[in-house]
Amino acid sequence: VHEAFHWLWKAKSVPKIKVFGWFLLVDRLNTRNMLSRRHYNIGTNLDCLLCGEHVEETLEHLFFHCTFSTRCWLK
Ligand SMILES: [Zn+2]
Structure with a gap:
């Protein structure tokens, strides 16, 4: 462990x-990336909904690279 x-x-x-x-x-x-891997019906667009950039929504993006999340962490 x-x-x-x-x-x-x-x-x-x-x-x-x-x-x-x-x-x-x-x-x-439940990132869009994870939902897609589990075959949830979320369409083909896996882009991050928070920042609106054309970047796949993954854990790494949400916690380390997303401009929206980064602004939240800094407040
Ligand atoms: Zn983002």
């Missing part, structure tokens, strides 16, 4: 934040 999981479950935060972090670590958040 990766050290991040131990850190996550021992963190002093409310359970919903821990569960969200767990979903993030195990790639279970």
Whole structure:
């Protein structure tokens, strides 16, 4: 088990934040990329809806590269 999981479950935060972090670590958040991989009927457009750039909505994009998310993190 990766050290991040131990850190996550021992963190002093409310359970919903821990569960969200767990979903993030195990790639279970419902990004458009993940929904497409699971054959959900979301069409062929996998672009990020937050920033409007023509970039596929993945976990990495949402948390590290999305201009909208970046602005939210900085506030
Ligand atoms: Zn984006």
